[in-house]
Amino acid sequence: MEAVPGVPLGIRWYQVAGREQVSPLMDGILNFESRMDLYFKEDVAPELQTHPLFAGEVDDSLKCFAEKYRIGPLIDHHWWRELDRVWRLIERLMPSFRRTPIHPREMHLRLLDMYIRAIPFVLPRGSELNAPTLWHPDLSLGNILISESHVPSIQGIIDWQHAAVLPYFQQVALPPAIVYDGHQFNPRLHPLALASSLEPLDTLDPAEQEEYRLHHRLATRHNLYQASSNSTTSAGTPHLPYCT
Numbered sequence: 001m002e003a004v005p006g007v008p009l010g011i012r013w014y015q016v017a018g019r020e021q022v023s024p025l026m027d028g029i030l031n032f033e034s035r036m037d038l039y040f041k042e043d044v045a046p047e048l049q050t051h052p053l054f055a056g057e058v059d060d061s062l063k064c065f066a067e068k069y070r071i072g073p074l075i076d077h078h079w080w081r082e083l084d085r086v087w088r089l090i091e092r093l094m095p096s097f098r099r100t101p102i103h104p105r106e107m108h109l110r111l112l113d114m115y116i117r118a119i120p121f122v123l124p125r126g127s128e129l130n131a132p133t134l135w136h137p138d139l140s141l142g143n144i145l146i147s148e149s150h151v152p153s154i155q156g157i158i159d160w161q162h163a164a165v166l167p168y169f170q171q172v173a174l175p176p177a178i179v180y181d182g183h184q185f186n187p188r189l190h191p192l193a194l195a196s197s198l199e200p201l202d203t204l205d206p207a208e209q210e211e212y213r214l215h216h217r218l219a220t221r222h223n224l225y226q227a228s229s230n231s232t233t234s235a236g237t238p239h240l241p242y243c244t
Helices: 019-030 060-066 082-091 106-120 189-195 206-228
Strands: 132-135 142-144 154-157 164-167
Touching: 019 154, 019 206
Parallel strands: none
Antiparallel strands: 132 164, 142 154
16 A cells, blocks of 8 residues: 555645636546556456456557456445345344345246346446446545645545446446535536626625635536536547546
């Protein structure tokens, strides 16, 4: 494990202002590409070692990763923390309950087979939305480390233990660091409408003016990030932030 240089984004997020300081941070989060250790190839079952890490052609810069790593069993914390808590609650309320299917094994397998056959009919259409994606579930102000001074730039991301490879549509979300949860502005407004929504500041005292400007900046960042992540390339492919 290596120490990541820099300071948490939350230390400077409310002080930085202006395009020249904010743009590097927004672009860095949008274009973040993970180099997380999934599984070493030799640590997964033999049948998984034959599965390629990437689909299709691989850029030369990624060939070393394609040979070194493999996607292995899902270890998302929801599978052991929340579900195990539910099982314990059920067993406490119903001591005679057992963690086994209440129907015959053949029926259980038949239901699983029906579920597998139904999946293609409920998945969204489009390979980009279904692409296996390594996603960091908590890009918060404390987990994004940036340079301590001068123009801020992202130095690293920490707290990876709950990251998982899942279909893009299943886990895509705005990073908590970007989400504006104040009440002064609506971050879903069109950028031009949001930019023109500042009230006459001469009716406020200096402290209220500063707070009002801060909320406007945070709502604008939320708006711009969402607009950028929804944009399309010249080829018409949706821009998928930090999709591997």
